[in-house]
Amino acid sequence: MFDLYIKNGRTVAGDRIEIGILNGKIVALEKKLEVKTAIKTIDLKNKGYISAGWIDGHTHCYEKLTLYYDSPDTIGYKQGVTTVIDAGSTGADTISDFYQLAIQAKTNVFALVNISKTGIVHQNELSNLENIQEKLVSDVIANYPDFVVGIKARISKTVIGDNGIRPLELAKSIQKKNSNLPLMVHIGSAPPNLDWILSIMEKGDILTHCYNGKPNGILNKKGKIHEFVWEGYHKGILFDIGHGTDSFNFNTAEQAKREKLPCPIISTDIYHRNREQGPVYNFSTVMEKMLYLGYSLSEMIPMATTNPARAFNLPLKGELKIGYDADLTIFKVENKEKELIDSNGNTRKTQQVVTPLRTVVGGIEYTLGAG
Template structure:
């Protein structure tokens, strides 16, 4: 071979899948990783000097909302994800069985970013419901739209793109909580029929996931489904207690009702800890309201860190407080999560969780060349949570370069950053959260 397409030189390569943490070069040709070694001597059409930087597998954000224009939450994945070093995103339930083909045709097929999806248990997904539109009510107000067979059929017919089932457990979007448990059950298991008649949407989502042999992602905030179940009643559902190994519990560090931290004792509930031991995966899902510094710090004291780091990026938070995936990663580095574990939480773990571990999230020769270069920038960076409580970080991840299947894409930065207007708006939520700092945040 006389000349290759790309040579990334001198970077610190961190690839948790292959146990690699070393300074080396990466050779790429025809969109495929050719080799990783020291001082590679190939002539290349493009050479990138990554000296002083981290070189990682293309970042994976396993919870975003990218059904742009068809849902109020949708953002453009190339503008807000790929340009920040994220080569693969997983849409978090924007589409249901009745609306999925639009997500494929108008978003996934037209994006340079690899777009995968969790399918919402509700047939219409998040077309306009609850926090997605500002209108009262939500997508689970009627169980008529929660159909296990249609959900499972859509998944099985689109396994190249759909990786699991999504359900939102919040009483305000499920007929004041009446339909939550049934949706939860039907999401967990799409194969066996559970005949208990006392619960609603959660049940159906569990059923759908089991029938299609995929994981579920559960949004659990301000819910009638308990975080901690303190009795032996087998008919009472709990979340995360009734999740299976491999299922994802998102919005892990939110400070509202249904928080994983007991607001009285400020300790993590035992059902949460037991679920983690059992193999339930805890996802960040930062969002506009679902990350609180106080909750995250309580968890960090016992090294209860997330398995996957995601943004829940959407139209309401890409200008703050989430901004992008490297910023959310920076928050967990600040909390004491080891650097390699932070990288693992946006590469190998989400890849494995969605069943793509053999294809993405690694820098294995012979695999598609999804590569991200990050710089750890040092300084003093005031960083808000979703209710505008602030911590000062001494370093943040800055994306420097990204290649998707060997093709380079330009890097952008969030503007404005920090966004004081968004901070002022989000600080209004202070009175509604349960686990928080002693002093109300002051936005300057």
Template structure:
């Protein structure tokens, strides 16, 4: 069951005060498998922002506190670094590549959601891939049976939006397929967008699953699209520019957008590379207090390293440039993302007993340039870089 909005942002704060103290179960005297030592732990789910050690045993967090007195065969020296719950990217396309899951893990992403790369025709192979990956992967099934078609648009032929095939694909892959994706840009759907969206809801409803819809330059106006969404559905590419974005002609947030948020529709950043955001909409949204609930990359493979995406820490850094605190940004790639999709409900936190997914980041000071999808540039003073990752209690390979 989805949480209300006040509880959604920084859930479990009440329990966080107790868990921020040094704590370990009766296993205190036992050896740990790994300890991350001396980093600045920032965990919005627990209300923690301070220097702590994090101890791991048996694939779980067993202690978080100052100067933990325990032995471990492996340690990570995180002094001068940030230690966060494992990052969750709820919109990428890691399942498009055999080594995609391992590549996003190099970026500190311990859990990910493939955003509709595959429809009913390819979802079984994708499910096998993510189940064998080193990190926790889940899938959205594309309402178009052929999945993403960047050349012709997968929904220009409406017969490809086959509800029965989508339902059968979900039923075969319950637990791995956790929602339905529909891309609603005009070059994908033409005039079919609203009907494609209705069919996506038909496919998802019997299973109680959410939709993720991709907006930006749609055929139909955004209010008509939003009217078909239910609580828990996710709108990605929230800062996509006109036509039919979140702003009215005077640059104000549309009232229908605010209404959708009030009734429980979630909004995701979805950086991407093609027409998914520009700095003007980004700045106007931030200045009006309309921030995304979650931050994601829309990562599509190694080529993303050479675009304005780079990796999830780089995308997070764009929000630091516009005044969000570290805690605000980290919440949007940990606890908020975990609450958006139930499959990640035990992730996004360092609480004792949680799976030991941990990301260590380096926050560098300097002059850094950040691009939108239109080659617009903004300069920031801080940028996050992946430093080390622990997934399932084991130290993962790092990017060099």
């Protein structure tokens, strides 16, 4: 007996797949299952792809903020995303309240705690070093071990003021005293310069907004990737899209693809405004941009599933395996034209449109509008 039986599906590699789910876990996985009874059966009739549930590793979904906020379910299961990770919206002052809201969501919600106790109440949360208190961050990590999956430091001029690289040094110190939890670093305007930032970051740290088109980005004045960026990549820093309102540029992304600098993690940096007005809109639109760049579906899906699950230490998510959480995304890819826009107003025409059809979170299935 299964709670949910999904039949006649396909993997992104084109292989046939059927899945049996019981008590929120994947308990059977074959090309063809012999199923006598199931509480609910979904027959995809070979028309939908099944992947592990999409994971958006950079969102802003603490609904009580005034700068960057959204509803976890609006950007989550309703868009085919089974897990969202809020990237530093809250610090020690507000994360307990965020947690109480997050556990009410149908989407899986995790958080990166901001090293500033205030979180992103104001744009410049790291301009006052008194906001960075190691004990407060450590207490949050200890008190919410199943919710806090990492640490966030926004290291750009508009955030750190005149403090230079010091906030990042403090973030690394906090990280090392807390079992080396993943550290995500936001980049943008200088100072500090990107080479300073990458020299301090280490293997497993996550550099978000990697394809921005700003002067302090990954490209040099000749339009090539900086050598120090390659050095950061080779020492194991993880590059993350973190699209956002102002942090994805087609020219930068295309050059990175030409030079074969991979970006292992897809994320949106989504909040209500760039969801409603663009250029982000939703997770699948960012996936379409990766397909446009020339990544195959089989190359791209791990960027949205396996890779973020490993980066943020989510051991039972990100893969279709027996014993793993029954978080699945069922979607289609259609050959039709669509205009895509980046953060700087540049447009491209794609011929591949990604549409989520159903979301399964912890074994509970949600049929979306297109399904």
